[in-house]
Amino acid sequence: MKKHFLILFASLLCLPAPSQADPVRFTGRTTADARLAKDTLQNILLFSSASMKCDSLSHVEARVIQPGYVPADPKYRVGTGKVVHESWTATLCGKRVKFLISFWGAADGGTDFGIGYPYPPDAP
Secondary structure: OOOOEEEEOOOOOOOOOOOOOOOOEEEEOOOOOHHHHHHHHHHHHHHHHHHHOOOOEEEEEEEEOOOOOOOOOHHHOOOOOOEEEEEEEEEEOOEEEEEEEEEEEOOOOOEEEEEEEOOOOOOO
């Protein structure tokens, strides 16, 4: 049976952080600033550690998905207002794993994010 995971609002922050000694090579285009990208990467690593038993994230390739994309599956529809979706392909323990990353404005003026896995089949 295929397992489906969706991590929202950095919900795994209560878990101990896996160690990531080496810097992550980040390529492509993202709308996230350095702090938001770092927070998102940390949560991808938490997910990887918990579900894949992998504490090594070496590379991420990011791509902004065209405006107007709305996931067909409601479990990937997160956030309020304008939501920006991105495709992030992370190299975790040598394996390329694709995630749907979503960013939207938070009530406090910051940015909230969601991490969708597995990558939805309707996403470009």
